[in-house]
Amino acid sequence: MNKKEYLDCLSRELGSLPYNDVKEITDEIEAHFEMAMAEGKTEEQISDDLGDVKELAQSYINCTPYKLPQVLKEKEPKKKSSVGARIFSVFICCLAVPITALWVSIDVAIAARIFTSSGVFIFRLSRFGSYGAYKFAALMNQIGSVFYVIFLGCLLYFGIRLLIAAGRKFIRLNRKLWTRGF
């Protein structure tokens, strides 16, 4: 076995230890390789002299005290959402969603009529010209689109927050693996 094979095999066998322990151990054995090579030994010879990789890994594992998981910190009570955020979510539920729905349904109604008698209706709306008899529908359309944009903005906002929270969790998980292993 050459140096790389020996070290790779060692770190594989040490897999159940925390990552930084594995790193320290392989660093030390790698240093052993380098010093022995400086004395003129070949990599194969050094591997033989070091002894069986599995045995070496096992004695490392046996002599590493099992670290008890730290007592989990009591979770901080969840922060109550601020008044602003609550008003905001009420706004979303009571206004933005229904109005968006209304807007969409108007759109559907319009679309359904495209091929029927009211082709003019669509034409006029899309031009922002005179709405004629359809002022109310046109007004609702405009209001609806404003709320629709707000709604999308909110979705984006919560989406980003979710992404950040997930990212933090992922980092925490990695840190845990680093210090305590599996």
Next chain:
Amino acid sequence: MNIQFKKGVLDMCVLAMLRDKDSYGYDIADSLSRKIKLADGTVYPILRKLAADGMVSTYLMESQNGPPRKYYHLTDQGKKTLEEYISDWEEFNKVVTGIIGGKSLE
């Protein structure tokens, strides 16, 4: 020689090798495996355990050639433990010599 004999005294031997001067892993592994026939790798897990138990401390020191070396230093606790090991060993050795000596006379 019986591997069980060696295993029992390795901690003591490693500590004893660090009594007079600090040393690095390869030096200890090399000279110990030469005196007691051992795989070179045997010493490293022991050093790691001794460090985890606070018997030895480690520090890095530059070497003339190559990367910095990890040196091991015997702590006060390590010295105390070594003294205990040695007195235990001498006591044990005396008893065992007595037993096997007596038997061989039969």
